[in-house]
Amino acid sequence: MLSFDNTVNLLMQSKYRYSLQDVAEPNLYREIYDYDHVPKVAFNLRHVPMQMPDHIWMTDTTFRDGQQSVSPFTPEQILHLFKLMSRLGGPNGMVRQSEFFLYTENDQKALHLCQDAGLKFPEITTWIRANEKDFELVKQAGVAETGVLVSCSDYHIFNKMHLTRKQAMDKYLGIVKAALEYGIRPRCHFEDITRADFYGFVVPFAGALMDLSRESGIPIKIRACDTMGYGVSYPGTALPRSVQGIIYGLRHYAEVPSEQLEWHGHNDFYKVVSNAATAWLHGCSSINCSLLGIGERTGNCPLEAMAIEYQSLRGDDGGMDLTAITEIADYMEREIGLEISPRQPFVGRHFNVTRAGIHADGMLKDEEIYNIFNTAKLLNRPASVAVDSRGGTASIAHWLNNYFRLTGDNTIDKNDPLIVNMRARVDDLYAKGRNTVMGDEELEVMVRRCDQNRYEKLLFHKSK
Structure with a gap:
């Protein structure tokens, strides 16, 4: 028999009615699931x-x-x-x-x-x-x-x-x-x-x-x-x-x-x-x-x-x-104490954090180059760059602009003397054996030590 299917707007053969097959022995699909090997995918x-x-x-x-x-x-x-x-x-x-x-x-x-x-x-x-x-x-x-x-x-x-x-x-x-x-x-x-x-x-x-x-x-x-x-x-x-x-x-x-x-x-x-x-x-x-x-x-x-x-x-x-x-x-x-992998998509602390220097340089020029979408707008999670031994001046500049909320003409270039000074201090730390990523608080202290006057201006801008 034929019937008209409104979901596809076509004449369809009547659907076959399957009956229970009450078998004597279980069908365990041993050709797919033999337990001693990775399960197979059949086509x-x-x-x-x-x-x-x-x-x-x-x-x-x-x-x-x-x-x-x-x-x-x-x-x-x-x-x-x-x-x-x-x-x-x-x-x-x-x-x-x-x-x-x-x-x-x-x-x-x-x-x-x-x-x-x-x-x-x-x-x-x-x-x-x-x-x-x-x-x-x-x-x-x-x-x-x-x-x-x-x-x-x-x-x-x-x-x-x-x-x-x-x-x-x-x-x-x-x-x-x-x-x-x-x-x-x-x-x-x-x-x-x-x-x-x-x-x-x-x-x-x-x-x-x-x-x-x-x-x-x-x-x-x-x-x-x-x-x-x-x-x-x-x-x-x-x-x-x-x-x-x-x-x-x-x-x-x-x-x-x-x-x-x-x-x-x-x-x-x-x-x-x-x-x-x-x-x-x-x-x-x-x-x-x-x-x-x-x-x-x-x-x-x-x-x-x-x-x-x-x-x-x-x-x-x-x-x-x-x-x-x-x-x-x-x-x-x-509050619950659940351990979330830092790289777990959308929720991990570092899911939109880049470490590679070349990526940091791209982020500094245009965030869209290395961020999956506007995570700041959609997830309230701004993209960021980790500051460590590999990121160079680009990562420090991106961190500083992001941390102090600098945009447009206020952004600081990676060749700025403040950034170059901070890069030298960061390199010195890693040369002496540091192997962990720099945190926001210690980077802020480093900005203050490098240039007290600019630090105070940056703080004022951040508080606006």
């Missing part, structure tokens, strides 16, 4: 169309998956980060939801503090085990949506839960039906989807969930979880590792609407951001992230990365306030 050269949804957004798992990898946050810390996250996402809810645990007194206190803040976004959701008793906790918390773990690979179904596929599917559907009876919107976490039998279990199960969704009138969501970071986005890659294949298959064969589809990736193979963008491009509306990418093992998709990626793909800011990213990073490091 079938099948290409699926890009189909970016009308609306895309991010969701957050900092207080659930993210918090599993660090010392527990206090309820007050969670509230502070929640408010910053709301500011980052802006009034249009680009950070649409944030999920919380419910099991401890601290978890519940944090959730209630955030509820009492009265913010429209992010919507507060929860995460529970596939256990009917846990729905009482959700109901008591006054939350409309909860995540439910529904592991979908044979590694989990056979080797962890010791069930057959049919038993697992029946169990999961029973839990989802219970959620619907409670009036709770279920979000089904398809754990380990990049090692799952896609057409033998994932699609039939997702299709059954969509049947329940249509019957109940409640939008059941599916979170495709790349739990081990195995997903790849190369064109023509084969399932189960193909990100675009997973998203296309869920939409085309299981008929999951884009707005009910979410991608949750991990960074075990350095692919978490590119995989998330690929999910967006191929029809997934929602990307699940965490602040600074914290989470199990190598972490989740960084929320700040996808905020930047959104603007890159859409060409507008969606109402987001990216300066909140800098405040989030500062708070995480200063």
Whole structure:
């Protein structure tokens, strides 16, 4: 049969309905995942169309998956980060939801503090085990949506839960039906989807969930979880590792609407951001992230990365306030004690700091030559140059102009006697064995010692 598809304005063959394949032995994809070697990437050269949804957004798992990898946050810390996250996402809810645990007194206190803040976004959701008793906790918390773990690979179904596929599917559907009876919107976490039998279990199960969704009138969501970071986005890659294949298959064969589809990736193979963008491009509306990418093992998709990626793909800011990213990073490091790599994009202390002398010279002439974008305007993080043994007069001049806020005709050239004098002093320090970068305070002292009168004028200019 043929039907007209309004999304592409073409006649399409009717979609094939896949049935559950209840196999006797687990399919562990040993030709790809043999455990004693790096997992292989298989290709079938099948290409699926890009189909970016009308609306895309991010969701957050900092207080659930993210918090599993660090010392527990206090309820007050969670509230502070929640408010910053709301500011980052802006009034249009680009950070649409944030999920919380419910099991401890601290978890519940944090959730209630955030509820009492009265913010429209992010919507507060929860995460529970596939256990009917846990729905009482959700109901008591006054939350409309909860995540439910529904592991979908044979590694989990056979080797962890010791069930057959049919038993697992029946169990999961029973839990989802219970959620619907409670009036709770279920979000089904398809754990380990990049090692799952896609057409033998994932699609039939997702299709059954969509049947329940249509019957109940409640939008059941599916979170495709790349739990081990195995997903790849190369064109023509084969399932189960193909990100675009997973998203296309869920939409085309299981008929999951884009707005009910979410991608949750991990960074075990350095692919978490590119995989998330690929999910967006191929029809997934929602990307699940965490602040600074914290989470199990190598972490989740960084929320700040996808905020930047959104603007890159859409060409507008969606109402987001990216300066909140800098405040989030500062708070995480200063108040929570999280160690952030100095070179971590957008949040590391040195992500837009250059050390090479030739780069410093370029920055002095035109910041745009070596800075990725206007980080001062967008992130409240001015580009800077490190002063050490390699930067030369250009790095000192750039530091001085930046530190004392000198612009236009007031800027000081690298050949200025003050800069030359400072360069000689810096070189002398490193010749005597110094091996660390110069700090702002000691450089300011050096300016004063080199030329007291100019130093006082510079201070006056900075204070204006």
